[in-house]
Amino acid sequence: MNTEYTDAMSSSTASNRSLEYHVLNLFYDNEDNCALTALINNVRFHVIAETAKVRHSRIGQEYAKLLQAVKEGSLEDDLPSSDSGIDVRDSSDEDEAKLVAHGEDAEEALQRWMLSPLQSDIDEYAPIQSESAQISLAEWFDLPSHWYNLETKDKALHAIELEPDEDLHRRISKLLPEISIPKYIREVDAPFYQPADLIVSACSNVPPPYRPTRIQLSDSKDILFLKLVDPGQPQCTKREISILDRIAKKGLHDHIRCPRLKGIVTSGNDRTKIMGFLQTDIPNPVPLTIKLDAEVPQKLRDHWASETQRMKDVLHEHSIVWGDAKADNFMVDENDELWIIDFGGSYTEGWVDPKLNESMEGDDMGVDKIVNALHDPVANTWDPDTEKSFGGSPEINAKDKKRKAEHQDQEEEEPVVKKQRQSSAEQQKVYCYCDGPSSGRMIACDSVDCEREWFHFDCVGISEPPSDDREWFCEDCEAAE
Known part of the structure; x- marks a missing residue:
């Protein structure tokens, strides 16, 4: 079909504001070509805007301005980070107001501009549904799809529907979350489920993108939280599943409040x-970041501060590093109880120094900042240098800068001097066949029982x-297999 964008931008935008859609993907390249995938009434619309095809002076200028605004990042900056993957859409009205940007931001304006020429096709292909029918997770990722190119003709913008070819199918396949897993993940103490056996109970776009978040087993009324993988960061998923499994096996759920691993979701019939994965659904979670507010009762904040320290200490007592310690990775449920989440690792600048990535010292640093912010949110939840909330007080930031400067100085030091400056904890922690500290490029052994855990590339003879789909074992673990 060929639908036209009206000559009056203002009237088209106004009429299209009522269109309800969910963004599955928004991408633009260095040549200012843009691609949007939107879900409307369980139908996917893929819209491609190529600079060469929207060259008409007025329309081209509108597109250029909208895309430039998106590039400049003129979006609300108060959303929780997306890496935790927790659905916070059921927050209270007060908390929801802090989580969702008001008005139309630059990204939304561009999305609506791209969807405007499709209005008649949307009415035909995706009519409003009176009641949402239950669909399986497999069906959700295989919904009807339509592809379009935007083009200018006769001073108007048109949407040209495309016949799906191999290239278009390849693009849509990239929207399917999928990673390969090694043997130690396949052997965790959790059931495996196929997507066809899971019913989508709820979806969310907070944090984006829009995705299924709550799942019901086909033979049960229980609702579980679904955390989809990020194909670009497969190690995060492997790490989190492994740690959740360790937490359960060590009986730590009796001591800390964190989601239980409830199952692994395969990609079709292939267990590799x-x-x-599925985990406990936290009732109406709100990121602790939102609670770093002087209006929240001091007694509650003091309790949460004590709990953050205690939970972190319990993990460390059992040799478990949390990783990515920050307020967004604590959740407050509807009963004001605190949950620790997200064991995928890494770090977030402003909370943990990069040099302390996935270390106990990094956990200590992040939790110390959380505690300070809870005790005194006015003094400790604003970073004037980055103009971002929850980065720490000026005093904390000054310490971070000093710490970073010291690490930069260490990079220039001779190895012997550098080793002398390491903390005693760092000196004691050794890896690899060489019994040396963590340094340079390293690879993890895929055996969950490996005593050395990490190995230097040079020591094991790889460059x-x-x-990602291949397991790697050190010589000792390979012999034990």
């Missing part, structure tokens, strides 16, 4: 590939890591 997964699209996510590049193996592909």
